[in-house]
Amino acid sequence: MEEKQKGKQKEKMVDRRTFIRTGVQVSIVVGLGGLTALVARRTGSGEYVWQLDPAKCTQCGRCATSCVKTPSAVKCVHVYAMCGYCDLCGGYFLPETKTLNTGAENQLCPTKAIKRTYIEDPFFEYTIDEELCIGCGKCVKGCGAFGNGSLQLQVRQNLCDNCNECSIARNCPSGAYSRIPAGRPYLLKGFGKEKLDIT
Amino acid sequence: MEVNSNKWAMKKKLVIALALVLLVAVIGYMVVDLFFTDGGRNDNPFDYGLKDLRKSDSALLAYREIQHFSTGLSEVYGVAVDAHDRIVVAGANGVEIYSPEGVRFMLFPFDDTAYCLTITPDADLLLGMVDHVMIMNAEGEIVSRWKPENEGSVLTSVATNGTDVFVADAGTRIVYHYDMDGKLLNRIGEADSLQGIPGLVIPSPYFDVGIGRDDELWVVNSGRHLFEAFRPDGTLISTWGQSSMDVEGFCGCCNPSHFTLLKDGSFVTSEKGVERVKIYDPTGTFQCLVAAPDQFDEGTRGLDLAVDSQERIVVLDPWRNQVRIFVRNEKSNEE
Numbered sequence: 302m303e304e305k306q307k308g309k310q311k312e313k314m315v316d317r318r319t320f321i322r323t324g325v326q327v328s329i330v331v332g333l334g335g336l337t338a339l340v341a342r343r344t345g346s347g348e349y350v351w352q353l354d355p356a357k358c359t360q361c362g363r364c365a366t367s368c369v370k371t372p373s374a375v376k377c378v379h380v381y382a383m384c385g386y387c388d389l390c391g392g393y394f395l396p397e398t399k400t401l402n403t404g405a406e407n408q409l410c411p412t413k414a415i416k417r418t419y420i421e422d423p424f425f426e427y428t429i430d431e432e433l434c435i436g437c438g439k440c441v442k443g444c445g446a447f448g449n450g451s452l453q454l455q456v457r458q459n460l461c462d463n464c465n466e467c468s469i470a471r472n473c474p475s476g477a478y479s480r481i482p483a484g485r486p487y488l489l490k491g492f493g494k495e496k497l498d499i500t
Numbered sequence: 501m502e503v504n505s506n507k508w509a510m511k512k513k514l515v516i517a518l519a520l521v522l523l524v525a526v527i528g529y530m531v532v533d534l535f536f537t538d539g540g541r542n543d544n545p546f547d548y549g550l551k552d553l554r555k556s557d558s559a560l561l562a563y564r565e566i567q568h569f570s571t572g573l574s575e576v577y578g579v580a581v582d583a584h585d586r587i588v589v590a591g592a593n594g595v596e597i598y599s600p601e602g603v604r605f606m607l608f609p610f611d612d613t614a615y616c617l618t619i620t621p622d623a624d625l626l627l628g629m630v631d632h633v634m635i636m637n638a639e640g641e642i643v644s645r646w647k648p649e650n651e652g653s654v655l656t657s658v659a660t661n662g663t664d665v666f667v668a669d670a671g672t673r674i675v676y677h678y679d680m681d682g683k684l685l686n687r688i689g690e691a692d693s694l695q696g697i698p699g700l701v702i703p704s705p706y707f708d709v710g711i712g713r714d715d716e717l718w719v720v721n722s723g724r725h726l727f728e729a730f731r732p733d734g735t736l737i738s739t740w741g742q743s744s745m746d747v748e749g750f751c752g753c754c755n756p757s758h759f760t761l762l763k764d765g766s767f768v769t770s771e772k773g774v775e776r777v778k779i780y781d782p783t784g785t786f787q788c789l790v791a792a793p794d795q796f797d798e799g800t801r802g803l804d805l806a807v808d809s810q811e812r813i814v815v816l817d818p819w820r821n822q823v824r825i826f827v828r829n830e831k832s833n834e835e
Contacts, residue, residue: 362544385703387723387753389743391773396553396745411546423701423723437546446550446799447752447773449704 349480351467355453355490357477360438360445364454367472368436374460375436375469377414377429380489383451386424391447392440393417393427410440431457450490458486553745553774554793560747562779562788563813565795568824569602578616578804579816579823582623585808587823589816590614590627595636600808602823608640615655616804620680621662628655633667633682646682656707657758661715664732668719670707673700675719677732688734689719697736698724706757706772706802713765722754727767727784740784747778748786760805760813768813772801777815777826790826791815 353364353375364375388401393415398407403417414433418426429452436454444452470478481488576591585600592613597606608625616628624643625636631653634645648655654671665678666688675688691699700707701723708720716729716737726741742749750756752773759769765782768790775796779787790813796803800819807813813826 360546360548362546365546385723385753387703388701389725389753391752396549396751409548439546439548442548442550446548448754 348483350456350458350463350483350486351461351470351478352456352481352486352488353454353469353473353477354479354488355441355450355455355477357475358438358441358454359475359477360442360454361474362437362439363472363474364469365435365437367469369464369468370460370462372434373436373469374456374462375454376431376434376457376460377436377438377440378453378455378487378489379427379429380451380453380491381426383449383491384427385449385451386420386426387448388423388425390417390425390427390444392444392452394443396443409443411435411437415440427452453489455487455489458483550774550798553751554798556747556776556789556792556794558792560789561792563790563826563828565791566812566825566827567602568817568820568822569598570820570822572596572604572607573821575613576816576818576821577802578614578628579806579814580617580619580625581806581808581814582619583809585810587806587808587814588617588619588625589823590617590625595625595627595640598823602825606640608636616657616668618658618660620660626658626660626665628658628667630655633658633665633678635680644680644682646678648676649684654705656705657709659709659711659717661711666709666711666717668707668709670702670705673702673707675700675709675717675730677734685732686734688717688730688732689721689728690734695734695736697734701754703754706754708756708758710759710761712761718759718761718767720756720759722750722756725750725755727759740780745774747776747789757802758804760807762807762811768805768807770803770805770815772803775800775803777803777805777813791824 365373368374393409394401394407395409400407405413412433412435414430416428416430420426438454441452441454444450467478571589573589573591573594573596576589578590580588582588587598589596593611594607594609595614596604598604612629614627614629618626620626623638627634627636632645632647633655635643637643648667648669650672652671653669655667656670657668659666663680665680667676667678669676674690677685677688679685689700691697700721703723706722710718712718712729716731719728719730721728725743726739728739729737731737745751751771755771755773756769757772759767761767766787767780768777769780770777775793777790779790781787796817797819800817802818804816805813815824815826817824
């Protein structure tokens with residue numbers, strides 16, 4: 302009788318190797334499940350963030366003045382794929398500039414947040430210092446008018462408080478603000494499907 | 501005593517009346533300030549000042565618009581005028597041909613989009629499509645077509661003298677020189693320090709070419725704000741141009757966007773950013789304005805140009821989807 306019971310107990314006992322293997326399998330399943338749930342939550346209909354549509358933006362300056370944060374959570378973003386790397390950049394230089402150098406008196410940006418770097422004759426790269434950028438959109442206006450429109454305003458999600466009622470959205474005269482899924486938090490203009498973005 | 505008290509009463513009434521008037525004025529001011537002004541909320545402290553740049557001296561305007569008509573295409577990109585002054589418009593899904601008065605009498609439909617066109621001396625249409633060049637005869641039949649060598653080509657302008665075809669490619673920043681059958685003869689505009697050719701700088705898809713009076717090829721080096729003349733073999737002959745926001749120069753990152761030539765070799769140019777159409781003499785000296793910025797919608801770009809035998813200037817306005825015709829003012833003619 303005792304031998305029978307011992308045999309049953311042995312059958313019920315799990316050896317260490319099996320225990321570890323099972324544990325790892327369970328951890329993987331739980332981890333993957335959690336990750337899937339997290340991704341589904343971020344990309345699903347549950348979570349939304351504020352973003353502005355550059356195609357509707359008129360660069361009125363209110364992104365800089367209406368945000369509850371100082372400086373604004375709206376920043377200039379550079380879409381390098383669209384940039385012409387121009388020497389005479391409409392987003393960097395004041396319109397009446399005679400000499401194309403980095404002198405403060407020549408720069409359009411009120412906070413000097415754009416850095417101009419020489420690449421090769423006659424191309425220059427322009428990068429945005431987001432700590433200095435106040436989201437006024439002055440450079441965006443200049444780039445859009447005279448260049449390809451590669452400088453665009455966007456709400457930087459790492460800075461935005463995602464208020465229930467966005468004060469910039471309330472004051473935006475062109476209705477460029479909307480809530481979009483947090484999984485795709487940016488709306489940048491590009492060349493799109495058309496090869497030639499003339500319109 | 502009675503007289504004094506009457507005077508006092510009169511003064512009192514006057515003061516009360518004046519006080520009432522003052523009160524009404526103050527209340528009126530407050531009402532206007534509260535309800536009829538925005539308190540400067542609409543002022544943009546970061547305004548770029550484009551409106552100031554769009555102002556021009558009316559004394560420089562030597563042309564007037566006499567006619568405009570809408571096209572039947574959903575998007576328009578190129579315009580040309582044939583030997584009979586018929587206006588040909590190219591764009592999305594077709595080519596339309598209009599009489600000089602603006603009456604459409606022909607449409608050649610196709611599935612593709614034509615971004616530029618010119619008319620050959622044989623009255624064929626030479627079209628720059630999305631990824632190929634096409635020659636179409638006066639009946640709308642395709643005579644020949646060929647693809648540029650480069651996959652990244654963006655064809656923005658075509659020109660021909662009847663034996664050679666020049667195709668401006670903003671994608672590779674080169675002008676391709678073909679014969680009429682599409683055989684590549686040479687490339688024009690590549691940087692070559694030994695030949696003194698600085699190279700073409702084309703930051704945006706606006707890159708125009710045209711044939712001059714002496715069969716020279718004029719190329720817009722828009723990133724440098726220059727016109728450059730080449731022989732068909734690629735030799736650089738001359739250049740002219742000036743970067744400036746002022747009316748005498750070319751503004752922005754890359755201008756002029758389009759041009760055409762008058763009979764005397766003068767250049768008619770169009771710009772984007774500050775939308776304007778101007779005339780320069782054959783040496784590149786500014787002459788006059790054909791159309792001022794306030795005659796276009798803000799943001800208009802891609803103003804293609806053509807000239808008819810009467811030297812009327814035909815402007816294609818893609819923003820309004822219109823063909824607009826300008827003639828020289830009589831006073832300017834006398835001068």
